[in-house]
Structures are given as structure tokens and as C-alpha cells.
Amino acid sequence: MTVRHRALSPVRLAAIGLTLVVSLVTGLSGQAPLSLTLLSRDSRRSIPLTVINEQEMVALDELASIFQLSVREEAGAVTVTSRGRTVVLNPEQTIASVAGRMISLPTRPVRQGGRLLVPVDFISRAIGPITESRVDLRRASRLLIVGDLKVPRLTLVTEPLTNGHRLTIDAAPQTGSTISRDADHLMIRFEADALDVAIPALPPQPFVQAIRRVDAVTLAIDLGPRFSSYRSSTQSVDASTRLTLELLPAPADAPATGAPEVPAATPGAPAITAAPPVDLPTFGQPTVPIRTVTLDPGHGGADAGARGAGGLTEKSLTLAVARRAKAALEARLGLRVLLTRDDDREVPIDARTAVANNNKSDLLISLHANASFRPETAGAAILVAQFPDEGLARELLEPHRVPVFGGGLRDIELVLWNQAQIRYVDQSAVFGDALLQQLQPRIPLHARALDRVPLRVLASANMPAVLVELGFLSNSEQEARMGGGEFQGTVASAIVDAVLAFREYLRRAPEGER
């Protein structure tokens, strides 16, 4: 038998080489393709996403097969039909008609490779209404929940104690849970259909080796060598349930503090204690100084903010950085992070501050990009609130002694709601300085790198708050740099490190100086 080897032509060789290079680069980058996870009663599947101009897009034909939609295109318009209801969209426009009502989309549909891609918001704004399904799009965790499923958002905070380890899990909306011990693991099973959770990276520690997800509704804590027993309690905090779990050493291992002895839980048995243990944190006085951070991506919707000559808008840049910072804060510090907007929409200034106030945030960071009448101006800046009559307002902070009904006196503080930030201005400056220290070696800073300005969005914030100007979009060199993922990732890392430093400052500072 004769085997003939065909000689490879130069063109084929070049193609193979190119394929290898592309494969190598893709493999080295380690970036999994972006996708949206669809959860429904019947299935769990992945929907590929494509990022175009910083907008996450999904193929319309993919959605048609999932939601059993009929799609036809004629005279330049695309008609999507389900159960007699229609969506009409024009690939040239950012608006669509949904069952006769107009909606806006963050970007217009895009044709790519023979497919029509629509922004992911199209799912919740257009497909949800015509299919009459409950569609919950969670962009931060890239979850698409279809139908009446209970998928609580979990926020995990771990905290080493002097002699033990505390794990706090906030579940929103309120969700019950059961804890059981299985050899070297504690299993926490939530009464839900699935979980929306980002588990923070945790280096192995004496009491906790790792936290991982076992199945759709169960988390497992891999226990460390010093673990002997645990105790837990649950509390309702606003619309969420807080599960506090303390991992404890053997009694002989514990220092003689005179504390009551805690019986070890029976393996395999639920171990939710009937009453909260004596040394668990009291409600309203958390021992971790920072649990919740609100990030405010400036501008949005019709208010694009500043715009660079290259087309980069302040609203898109701030949203991209906010998403990165949220992911980093959740993953590295296990904090609960809220965004005042997670898509391209206009949010009134008061509503932005209200997100932070109503969720009892411990820190508010408003993200912006600057512009200058002089194109050469460059550099980031951190702004802290200033008040025209700050001296008078600070005097009002001093307690006023007033008579009360029935006799006696009572101390009250008079703080105008739109000057709530005055109480926190000093702490805001401390955090601003911490962020400045983190940004200084990483990105260029403006001549007024830390400044006081009467800023509307910070004035009524009832917690430490700063506004960060990332750089100048009016400077073409800065615009090009800020649009890149490297810059945005650098800023996100600096924010995480600054929050960490600020948390340490609050821990060390005496109560009266906080």
C-alpha cells in the first residue's frame, strides 16, 4: 500500500499557523466566552453574549428558540411575535414598539455574521411583556430568571475572630435556611430554587478551608483543623435574612474568658440555636465597619455627561468601571455592593443618594469622568462634599437640650436632610485620602487631586461618600486610555484596596472618632 503525503501549500501553512496563534492567545488569556445563565422551572442553560461598544448583546434567533418566538423581517423592520403580541424594532433605531407601547433600548440592534444581535435589556423590556412571563434579568451576576422562581441574592462576609471565625450571609429577599454537619463540612441549604451568589476567594484558614457551592441551593463550608463546634442565628434585616454562623475551637483550645460553654452540635442534626448566643453581634451594631458599599455610575440615559472626541461617553465609562469595581469588591472583600444603575438609564440625583441611604450603605462612591475647556488638562481627582454654611451646620450637629413632655430634658440633634453629609465629611476625607494613596502610583492625578466641592449627589448621603473623577475625556490621550480594560481594572483594584484600608482605619479608630 502506498501512502501519499500531500505537500502543504504556503496558504494552508499560514492558515494553520494563524489558527494556532489564535488558539494560543485565547488559551493564555483564560477568558471564558461571556454568557448569560437562564434559569427556569424546566431548564438551566447558557446563552452566549457578544460585547459590542461595551454593550452586552444576544442573538435574536437564540431568544426566539428559547421563548418560542416568531421572528420575521420585512421592509427593514423586524417583527417578533408571541401569543398574538408583537414587538416591532428597527435595526437603525434604539426604540421599539412592544404591544403598542414604545420602549427605549441602550443601543440599536446590530447585524453580525448573518444574525441580528439585540441588547440584553431587550429580554426584560420587550420579551417579558409579550410572553407574559416573569423575566428577571440580573445583569451583575448575568442571570436570567424566567418564571416564578425564588433565587435570593446572597452576600457573604467572612471575618476572623480572636478565637474563632464568623461567617455572615445576607439573603435577599428573605430566605430560610438549614445547617447540617457532614464530617468536615457544614452544609447550608437554602429554601430556594437557585442561588445568586459570588463566593469570595478565601485563603485557607484555621477554621475555614474554603466555601463552595455544592448544588443549586446548597453551600458547603470546608472546615479547618481548629474547628470543633459552631453556633448560628438568623435575623431579619430590612428585606433580607441575615444568617450569622460562628465557628468555634474545642473548649480546651479556647482562652479562659469565663464565657458560657457551648455544646458541640450533633453531627448530621440541624443546629440552629433557639436563642441568639450572648456574644453574637447585636442588631444595629455590626462589628464589621463596612458591609455595604454603593457605587454610583454617574449620568446615564439621555444625560451622557462629558463626551470625548473619540466618542467615549462619561455614562458608559462610569458604568463599565462600576461593574468592575462591584465584581472586585464582592469577590475580594465579600461585601454587599449596590449600583445606583446597572444599565443605560437616567437616574435622578436624589434617587442615587436614596439607594445608598435606604440600603444603609457604609460607603458611597460616585464615579464620574471630567472635561476641561483646556484640552491638555489631565488627571484623576477625588472630591469631598463642601457646604456654603458649613460652620453653622456643624454647630447644629451639637446636641440641643430641649424640655420634654412630663418634665425633664432631652438631647436632640438637628440635621437637615440635605446636609446629612456634614456629619461624615471628615471620614469622607479619610477615605478620599486612602483612595488617593492607591491611585497615585497607578494613574495620573490632577493638580487638584483631593478637593472640597459643593456636590449635589453627596450632600444628603448619610455615610462617608466621595466623588471620583477618573480622568479627562476632553484630553484625547486620556480618553483612549480610560476606554481600555486595563485602566478600568486598575481603578477597580485601587477602589478595593482603598476600601480595605478604610475598613482597617475604622477598626482601629476609637468609637468616638469614627
Next chain:
Amino acid sequence: MTSRRLLLVGGVAVLVLLVGWVLVLMLPGWIAPRQSSAAPATITAEPAAPERKIKARLFFVAADGSGLTGVEREVTYGADPSAQARAILEAQFAPAEPPAVTAIPAGTTVRGAFVANGEAYIDVSTDIVTGHPGGSLNEQLTVYTIVAAVLSNLPAVTGVQILVDGKEVDTLAGHVDLRQPLVKNPAWVQ
């Protein structure tokens, strides 16, 4: 007819002539200035009096873009603080001659200026919002151009409240709080 009666008739005749002289010749002269202000065409024959000017400091973006620089210019004299504030801001809002760069968006006009109890209320056209390029630095430069122009030239005024199209606004471009009068901020003037 007695001489006494003749004297009386003569006196009455003199009085009538005097009243007629006043009505016909003097009265038009007395009311002439009012007529000239109502109908300028009547005085076009006379040369116009030179407009009275005063020196005032106007503010432009500093070379490094991070603050404001004061420049002395002649502006129209205003008879009272409100008129003077308006005249100063009209000069401030005029297009800047290069190399000066103004922080006031093109097309912005002064709709009104009112000074009372040490505070100036400055009403400007919506062009200041619609034409604003954005950015908190630019917004501060715009706001403090107005504040500095008023406070530097009218020492009796201590606060400036900016109105847009006759209404109070939260901000011009999403950053600087304009809900209450702003006071002098020397940090902005280099």
C-alpha cells in the same frame, strides 16, 4: 369808570397774559425731557452723551485649566446694584477674545439680575445647561465665573444664587449643588 376800576381790569389782563405765556411758552420746555426719553427720535438731532463706564474684574479659564484668572475690563455703569450686576455679567457672557477662554457656554444670556439683602439672584438662559460640555471641573469653572464676577465687583453682595430660565435648578451639569446661594471661593481665582 373810575381809575380804581381801570387798575383792576388792567391787573386782570396782565394776569391772563402771564398765564397764557406760561402755558404756551414755558410748559413745553418743562415737559420736554420726559418726551425725549419716551420718544428718542425727537432728540436725534443732538449728539448722544458718552456712555458711562466703570472698571470691573471679569474671569476667564486659567492657562492650566484648573482655575480662573481675573482680568480688568471696562463695563457699562449701572445705576443700582442690580443694574450693575447685570451689566457686569453681560460683559462676562460676551464671547472671549483669544487667547482668553471663557467658561460660559456660547449663547448664554443674562435674563435678569436682582440684588437684595446682600444676595444676588442671577437668572440666565437655558443655553448654560444645553450648551454645557459637562465634567465637574468645567461646571465649577462656569459656576464660579458667575459667582466671582458678581462678588469681586459688588463688595456688598456675599452670596450668589443662580437661576436658569427663571427657576431654581439642582445643578448645571449634574455636579455642583445650586440649591442655595454660593459664597466666594478664593481657591478658584489664581
